[in-house]
Amino acid sequence: MPGIIGKKIGMTSIYSADGRNVACTLIEAGPCVVTQVKNPEVDGYRAVQLAYGERKEKNTPSALKGHFAKAKTTPKRKMVEFRDFREEFEDKVVLGNTITLEDVFIEGDFVDAVGKSKGKGFQGVVKRHGFGGVGQQTHGQHNRLRAPGSIGACSFPSRVFKGLRMAGRTGGERVKVLNLRILKIYPENNLVLVSGSVPGPKNSLVILEK
Template sequence: MSGLIGRKIGMTSLFDENGKNIPCTVIEAGPCVVTQVRTEEVDGYNALQIGFDDKKAKSSNKALDGHFSKAGTVAKKKVVEFQDFEDEHKLGDELTVELFTEGEFVDVSATSKGKGFQGVVKRHGFAGVGQATHGQHNRLRAPGSIGAASYPARVFKGMRMAGRMGGKKVTVQNLRVLKVVSEKNLLVVKGAVPGHKNAYVIIQK
């Protein structure tokens, strides 16, 4: 599976041939450098390790500098492995946004925006308990009964309750590539992708 590391720039919209306005996300995809080639003989599996976004020298250490110097590059902030890469690549090769073509579909993964501790209405779409009448004054966003009694005398795992929301790895599948701007390393995909602006994203074919 081929792919690149990128950075989410933000959202915009494009008009298609029928005049319909399509919401889309702009991603700075690459250039990425092949920082390690894993093989079945040495590592037990085949994979391509690629790095994106240069790291400042003061933020690196000798171990990282030695690893990345083998590829003839500086230390990178984001490093990802892709198994079963479609094309053959050597250490130090540069991968650009030209890996993708307009019209094909990609999967985009990133860490979603963290929303902190949230209640059941925002987190799970609960409707609250009843209405504001009949003596109820503080039940509009309450979870209601969770079903436990003297048996089982515990809350089952997975019960939908209030808790931390967001901040998890999310993958959005089958986003169509609307435009590839190779001179600026930009990829425009239809729809929204997870993460905040300037968040690292992983684009897979």
């Protein structure tokens, strides 16, 4: 299986075999339900759609209710499509089947984590891009410490170029972190420890991909 859906619990640290303290993220991964199976004959490609997390029925659109009823499962919070799963998973990729953490990963695997970064709102250039401010606190510029400075030329080109780093909305974007090692799996609680940090706040949804 190419991946699984989960929820970020928080961060902690563990000691490795050589005595190093390793920062890691605890994720509740799965169980997920197979809600759709796509094949080349009908859809043009092979893929499996997994669903995770409970959702109130009164907040579920009618079309999705029928979609989940076809898989004989309750309404779910998040659906993700994983393409090109390996042939050894053919027997598990059946409509309505439950996919667990142990079905997808083993300790020592490397995974990519996809999440939505924390939204910071509208921020200035110092926080957003790491600018040092005008003058670096010299020459008496008491009120210019966090300002962006000059943003364009004069009569030519008489405009500001697109893509110039300026103040604006920060965070709240889809972020993928590559090559995180799975340090520990707790299958009885559907928990997995991955090295390093994963984008998003606590209790946010995370996609783990092989």
